[in-house]
Amino acid sequence: MSVPIASAADGPATGARGARLPAPRAHVLRRLLHRPAAAFGLVVIALSVAIALGAPFVAPYDPIATSFAAVRKAPSAAHWFGTDEIGRDVLSRVIFGARASLLAGVVSVLISLTIGVPAGLLAGYAGGTTDMLVSRVTDALLACPFLILAIALAAFLGPSLSNAMIAIGISATPVFIRLARATTLAVKAEDFVLAARAIGNAPWRIALRHVLPNIVPPLLVQATLAIAAAVIAEASLSFLGLGQQPPQPSWGSMLNTAKNYIDNAPWMAVWPGLSIFLLVLSFNLVGDGLRDALDPRHAWHS
Amino acid sequence: MTAYLVRRVATIVPTLVFVSILIFGLQQLLPGDPAMVLAGEERDPAVIAHLRETLHLDKPFAVRYLYWLRGVVHGDLGESLRMQQPVRELIAEKLPVTVELACLAIVIALAIGIPAGVVSAVRRGTAWDYGANVVALWGLSTPNFWLGIMLILLFSVTLGWLPASGYVSPFEDWRANLASMIMPAFVLGNAIAAVLMRHTRSAMLQVLSSDYVRTARAKGAPERDVVLKHALRNALIPIVTLGALELGTLLSGAVLTEQVFTIPGFGKLIVDAVFNRDYAVVQGVVLFTATAYILLNLAADIAYAIVNPRIRVQ
Numbered sequence: 001m002s003v004p005i006a007s008a009a010d011g012p013a014t015g016a017r018g019a020r021l022p023a024p025r026a027h028v029l030r031r032l033l034h035r036p037a038a039a040f041g042l043v044v045i046a047l048s049v050a051i052a053l054g055a056p057f058v059a060p061y062d063p064i065a066t067s068f069a070a071v072r073k074a075p076s077a078a079h080w081f082g083t084d085e086i087g088r089d090v091l092s093r094v095i096f097g098a099r100a101s102l103l104a105g106v107v108s109v110l111i112s113l114t115i116g117v118p119a120g121l122l123a124g125y126a127g128g129t130t131d132m133l134v135s136r137v138t139d140a141l142l143a144c145p146f147l148i149l150a151i152a153l154a155a156f157l158g159p160s161l162s163n164a165m166i167a168i169g170i171s172a173t174p175v176f177i178r179l180a181r182a183t184t185l186a187v188k189a190e191d192f193v194l195a196a197r198a199i200g201n202a203p204w205r206i207a208l209r210h211v212l213p214n215i216v217p218p219l220l221v222q223a224t225l226a227i228a229a230a231v232i233a234e235a236s237l238s239f240l241g242l243g244q245q246p247p248q249p250s251w252g253s254m255l256n257t258a259k260n261y262i263d264n265a266p267w268m269a270v271w272p273g274l275s276i277f278l279l280v281l282s283f284n285l286v287g288d289g290l291r292d293a294l295d296p297r298h299a300w301h302s
Numbered sequence: 303m304t305a306y307l308v309r310r311v312a313t314i315v316p317t318l319v320f321v322s323i324l325i326f327g328l329q330q331l332l333p334g335d336p337a338m339v340l341a342g343e344e345r346d347p348a349v350i351a352h353l354r355e356t357l358h359l360d361k362p363f364a365v366r367y368l369y370w371l372r373g374v375v376h377g378d379l380g381e382s383l384r385m386q387q388p389v390r391e392l393i394a395e396k397l398p399v400t401v402e403l404a405c406l407a408i409v410i411a412l413a414i415g416i417p418a419g420v421v422s423a424v425r426r427g428t429a430w431d432y433g434a435n436v437v438a439l440w441g442l443s444t445p446n447f448w449l450g451i452m453l454i455l456l457f458s459v460t461l462g463w464l465p466a467s468g469y470v471s472p473f474e475d476w477r478a479n480l481a482s483m484i485m486p487a488f489v490l491g492n493a494i495a496a497v498l499m500r501h502t503r504s505a506m507l508q509v510l511s512s513d514y515v516r517t518a519r520a521k522g523a524p525e526r527d528v529v530l531k532h533a534l535r536n537a538l539i540p541i542v543t544l545g546a547l548e549l550g551t552l553l554s555g556a557v558l559t560e561q562v563f564t565i566p567g568f569g570k571l572i573v574d575a576v577f578n579r580d581y582a583v584v585q586g587v588v589l590f591t592a593t594a595y596i597l598l599n600l601a602a603d604i605a606y607a608i609v610n611p612r613i614r615v616q
């Protein structure tokens with residue numbers, strides 16, 4: 001059984017010997033775009049970024065301008081998504097709310113990466129006491145449920161969007177430490193690392209030049225999925241009143257208010273929730289697609 | 303087995319120590335004088351003096367930590383400044399509600415996640431498989447507090463079938479209790495069902511391609527028995543272990559779900575404490591959830607070692 005598999009795997013490799021291989025990154029992007037689900041996710045993310053950046057030009061109204069003549073008006077030609085409890089245009093608030101969600105998603109994951117990757121790389125590469133210490137702290141952080149830790153951090157830091165991002169970033173860090181450490185351990189055992197060490201490279205040089213580039217693909221997948229989780233986490237903290245503070249719009253805080261008017265203004269709850277769902281779904285689809293594109297062996301249907 | 307148990311239990315000790323340092327250290331994040339902040343807006347000088355004394359604020363961090371740890375080890379999690387009640391009592395009071403919610407959610411998650419995972423593995427590549435994956439992706443991407451609001455809109459506001467909020471103790475009226483818990487439990491179970499489905503699917507795919515399943519088929523066992531008796535039983539082991547890791551999702555989700563449905567549980571306790579600046583309660587709840595999480599995962603690991611001897615000798 002193993003013979004035909006081995007020869008089938010060897011075939012293209014020997015055939016391609018000497019020929020120029022396509023750049024691996026272009027390859028990944030092409031494979032990603034060939035997956036309809038991932039391509040859909042990329043389009044939605046690109047649109048959301050464009051809308052968030054161009055919010056002042058796209059939004060029909062000022063997102064914080066109140067109008068007591070238009071309190072809780074159902075969707076109409078003037079207000080496509082209706083108005084809220086103090087007459088603000090829901091569509092404009094949804095458009096501006098994309099800023100908080102995207103910013104929180106990206107910034108908090110950047111925080112996790114900035115702390116998690118060096119810590120994991122250090123623990124995996126240095127080993128010994130350093131590894132033990134980093135691993136125990138990681139275990140401790142992992143033992144606190146993600147959102148509960150974020151709530152506690154946001155509570156002690158004080159409620160604001162930037163503190164919510166810090167809280168989410170710190171709470172999501174242990175996953176990156178674990179992943180970076182585990183992949184570093186695997187890469188460290190490879191022959192090319194041994195070769196790099198044999199010719200006398202300094203440890204930091206091996207870690208940065210030889211190990212780091214090889215642990216990027218799994219981190220990239222995890223980062224994409226982590227953005228999805230961070231968008232939900234930001235919405236959750238804002239829903240609890242610990243994220244973006246009023247009157248600035250955020251999808252989570254819009255839902256918090258909408259909950260109180262669900263019996264006579266349900267449109268207030270539908271659109272912000274749908275926006276969170278669509279953005280999170282898109283990041284999940286791109287993350288899944290990226291995993292399959294980077295490592296086709298792990299494609300779920302294979 | 304004893305050696306494994308000792309080794310496994312020993313690993314949680316440093317984790318618990320770090321968790322406690324972390325949670326105690328949260329206090330350091332408070333801007334300014336902790337006694338002033340903890341005393342709340344009234345800033346009663348008597349309260350401030352009392353706080354300085356009980357919290358040993360004139361001592362260095364390490365000494366304060368040890369004082370606090372001594373209390374925690376003796377079951378003293380401090381006192382709620384707002385409710386004038388020991389944190390331990392507050393937790394004991396709210397815990398049963400959350401445990402009921404969590405148990406119902408787990409039942410719902412198992413009832414949806416495992417059959418869906420089995421079907422999508424057995425009917426791999428068919429419309430069933432794609433359908434189950436779409437449902438899983440939906441479950442993972444829907445913020446559960448939004449799902450809760452939408453269910454209230456449908457079942458409470460539009461149809462009028464279920465109460466939108468409130469909690470009735472099962473000892474008072476179990477029907478009313480179930481009516482008030484079914485929506486929150488579904489909301490909470492939904493996301494976990496998605497994760498369980500994915501785990502079940504991959505575990506089943508692995509087991510279904512193993513030799514003994516082929517043998518079972520070869521000897522003519524009915525497909526139903528092959529899938530349910532031979533394959534699923536073995537696939538369940540990793541599902542249970544991975545499922546235990548979802549406990550954190552369950553606890554985090556409970557905070558939001560209780561907030562949406564105004565259920566007076568654990569989650570509502572921590573959120574109210576945050577807004578009342580009742581920091582001892584926040585610390586107590588986080589410490590309790592982290593400890594519960596560590597112990598339950600330990601239990602899952604031990605259960606795994608009991609059914610799978612290979613783990614013990616690693």
